[in-house]
Ligand SMILES: Nc1ncnc2c1ncn2[C@@H]1O[C@H](COP(=O)(O)OP(=O)(O)OP(=O)(O)O)[C@@H](O)[C@H]1O
């Protein structure tokens with residue numbers, strides 16, 4: 319059997335071409351004044367959500383681990399970069415204020431003033447311990463991947479080693495996520511409690527660059543990150559590694575009897591995808607401008623699973639479709655884009671009813687097209703084999719309806 | 728000939744029910760052995776114990792030249808030691824092609840990071856294996872689309888791919904046509920030329936064709952052992968097993 323080189327695979331090509339066209343159109347549109355800065359930011363943020371959806375699809379759609387905690391890793395990535403953004407910018411501002419004094423301020427004075435500025439809202443004037451190296455960009459950039467990676471490694475090691483699977487594992491990930499967000503809500507967590515970190519759209523050292531330009535830079539960066547991750551993910555799930563991982567999803571006991579250490583593979587996938595989620599968050603929050611504990615709430619991770627389910631689990635490009643479609647629709651409905659419907663006795667305001675619509679959409683997809691958008695597209699272009707049972711005995715196994723006739727490689 | 732696998736005094740109860748009762752069993756290398764016994768005799772449980780799926784309540788399971796205790800090793804570790812298993816119900820990866828299934832089973836590195844980076848496919852070896860189990864024309868098909876007999880063969884092919892020293896085969900001929908059975912017998916006899924093979928089977932005709940030593944299990948114990956002619960002449964065996972069938 320001859321294998322198609324990765325770069326010539328239709329899905330890889332489609333993603334690369336799609337991203338290039340999108341970013342070029344947005345750039346040209348923005349330069350001509352046709353596309354607003356806020357819409358460019360919406361596009362950039364959407365690409366970051368697509369990125370974390372690819373991670374979710376790897377861990378759930380391919381490895382069968384329904385993690386309901388990957389948005390926590392996304393949030394941690396945002397906090398990690400946010401600490402540097404907020405501190406460096408605040409220090410710039412206080413330095414400028416103090417510069418008018420007869421005596422130039424010492425670094426300690428600037429530090430002190432910045433700490434008071436940042437932590438005044440939670441009644442503190444000291445940098446907490448975890449901010450020790452937050453003025454070093456490189457450290458915070460490393461933290462973007464390292465902190466989610468380490469947390470996932472420890473959590474995964476404990477959970478997988480005890481062979482926690484299926485719904486119990488999902489509940490455990492939700493519990494972990496809830497614990498993290500409750501801790502972040504506390505004022506003495508060292509991360510400004512429910513205020514979160516703000517002003518993240520202002521990039522220290524780039525204050526002379528207008529937001530209209532910065533937003534384009536972030537759009538390009540997000541597109542590049544998504545393209546690179548897509549290629550990396552496609553490479554990962556092709557070849558024998560992908561076979562093992564899909565085997566674990568459908569029948570992990572069988573994989574064990576072939577001599578593969580199932581727990582080790584799960585750990586690699588869980589940790590790797592947590593790191594991708596961290597990167598996605600680090601690109602997202604400077605575009606959003608603010609990160610707070612509500613972003614890490616358990617519901618966010620459930621949404622992520624919904625996007626992937628709607629897009630079609632087990633197809634990387636399906637995850638992108640699902641995340642893009644749902645989050646763009648969501649900002650259209652909740653941003654007042656959709657006109658209210660006046661029923662005479664009751665006015666349907668989409669800002670209130672969007673979630674209900676999303677819920678119905680999810681139920682409809684589950685009932686009518688369990689293979690998601692990707693499966694619908696494949697169904698239109700290819701014949702689906704007639705199958706009797708699911709693809710394996712495990713809870714996370716691909717269901718009969720999800721198995722489209724797409725060859726793995 | 729020293730034993731490759733030596734099970735001694737192993738017992739296993741499920742909720743007070745003794746599925747395996749002080750069982751002792753040994754097999755050398757190479758050797759072909761048939762294990763027969765009525766339903767619920769503990770044949771599958773015996774394989775579960777050897778492959779680490781279930782842990783015995785007492786007794787030891789020794790393996791290889793070093794007499795390593797298998798009861799302390801994980802399932803995947805036992806498989807890497809060279810023990811391959813075919814399940815009673817054919818279990819192949821239905822979502823994956825025949826080719827992918829065989830590649831998954833090929834002897835070689837098993838660690839996540841090496842598997843991720845080491846990407847040689849060993850296409851000739853896979854083609855040869857497919858040839859051996861008669862699936863050459865089906866390499867690109869998904870295993871889920873194969874017939875029942877073809878799935879059984881694919882699973883045997885996967886076992887051979889791993890080049891194990893001991894092969895445990897649970898009811899390979901179940902649900903096969905007689906032509907398929909004949910072919911399966913040939914595959915197993917061929918495989919047993921270079922390794923130890925234990926075949927669990929109900930069908931006496933099939934066992935007769937294997938033409939090997941037979942162990943009769945009953946209520947978790949060995950009832951008789953010897954040639955097929957010898958065990959079928961045993962009064963106890965006739966009583967509990969053959970007499971009913
Ligand atoms: N996990 C388990 N939990 C409880 N009881 C079990 C378990 N596994 C096996 N048993 C019981 O142990 C006994 C032996 O079962 P086993 O499957 O080993 O029989 P077998 O010889 O393979 O039978 P068959 O010919 O029907 O395949 C049966 O009575 C079965 O119900």
Ligand SMILES: [Mg+2]
Pocket residue numbers: 770771772815897
């Ligand atoms: Mg059995």
